[in-house]
Amino acid sequence: MSAMLPSTPLARRALLAAPLALFGIGGASAYILLQRMERGTYDPHALSSMLVGKKLPAFDLPGQPPSPGFTNLDVTKGGRLGLVNFFASWCVPCLQEAPQLQRLAAMGVPLWGIAYKDKTAATAQFLAANGNPYRAVARDASGMTAINFGLYGVPETYLVDPGGIVRWRWAGGISADVMGDTLLPLLKRYG
Amino acid sequence: MMRRLALAVLLAGALGAGTAFAYSDPSEVLPNPAEEARAEAIGRQLRCLVCQNESIEQSDAGLARDLRAIIRRKVAKGESDKVIIGWMVARYGNFIRLDPPFDAMTFALWGAPFIALGIGAGVVVLARRRGPTPAPAPLDPDEQARLSRLLEP
CATH class of the missing domain: 3.40.30.10 (Glutaredoxin)
Incomplete structure (x- = not known):
């Protein structure tokens, strides 16, 4: 696998930074998600409604x-x-x-x-x-x-x-x- | 003998649990076995919106019971599977289908294995193109001498 290692120092640094950046984005997203769940403005089990944008069904x-x-x-x-x-x-x-x-x-x-x-x-x-x-x-x-x-x-x-x-x-x-x-x-x- | 019987009953119970249907009311079942089988097949394709990981055929939630009854009424009226499932999707969206169709929303879901396969193929092609790693340069006399010294018992 040594053939796959990046040859320049810049590429090496980018390869090290990529997972860190990914973790950072993941962590920030999870934080926002949990905040919204706590405030009750986001419910992971909520389903989108087919009715939005349509007329009320007749009743x-x-x-x-x-x-x-x-x-x-x-x-x-x-x-x-x-x-x-x-x-x-x-x-x-x-x-x-x-x-x-x-x-x-x-x-x-x-x-x-x-x-x-x-x-x-x-x-x-x-x-x-x-x-x-x-x-x-x-x-x-x-x-x-x-x-x-x-x-x-x-x-x-x-x-x-x-x-x-x-x-x-x-x-x-x-x-x-x-x-x-x-x-x-x-x-x-x-x- | 008793123990064997008990074991058999337990096993039968365990086996049955996998395919258990949540009839709380025997009168739910259609009198015509062919129609009932069709209703069950439709119900197994539809998600219980309350529990979300069971089909409406397995769930004992009130809503699942109501939807089961609707399916049976529609089956008895002779509506096709497609029409009945379409009726459900019109109200609850594709999420109600345990087997979601391929569309703009689900292409990533269905395509993910192929995308992963493509990335893997790309890695293999790239690795091949680089060719095998060149053999390391032969040791010079100094290094050869050090190696001999290190290897001496």
Whole structure:
């Protein structure tokens, strides 16, 4: 293998520096990745949504009493953007994102809640205990609407622009960081 | 005898575990065995989005159960494998396929072995082109004398 060794000192130095540079880049990337995971702005298991850039799938769901039900067209009725939030009373990250949803509601952002495979009484109790930030709450008892959204867990939040096109999907609870870093700028952009 | 029986049961269990299907409900299974076999074959090609390393046929996650039921409804309606898998991909993307197709996103995945082979071939060609290492120059008399001294017992 001695035939493969570089002959000039410069080439030798480059060969020594290459792995070091590679380690450096790898280390820096891993650091950034871990930082983002800790802040909750990056989830390695998150999947990209097929819905981004497309219209909401058609649905017409019954309401969670006393709320009336709603359809996909109601979400952006009157040319306003809307947030569709799938949640369930049995879901822990749903509890964790409740303060952020309350904040959005206080800002006047229309939130459309869909209770995913949940019992009516349990949903009612959840909303009573954690506050109801939603303009309307519908029930997806079969989970079929969720599958048409490409949902793979609760909570999931979809930002729909005034034209009815989905611009952003967040799988998992919306943390204060996700809200500040991502959602608020998006609301400003599409609102 | 009892021990042998126990061993047989254990072995059968261990063997069965590899191909276990996560039916939590026997009514999930289609009455027509040919249709059921087709549904299982489709389900084995699809990833459970919740656990991500199991097929929806193996997983007991609620979503996998729902997707299994959808596959069976579609199989019973006579939809082709391609249409059913296409329906899933439209909602969940190619990630749901355990056997991803060759496209712009996956060319590196499928091409990696060939790229590695190409790099290896390049190294071999380069090494060949340099030719064999020249034989070291013969020792001069001084060196020869030192060597003899060193080799003396």
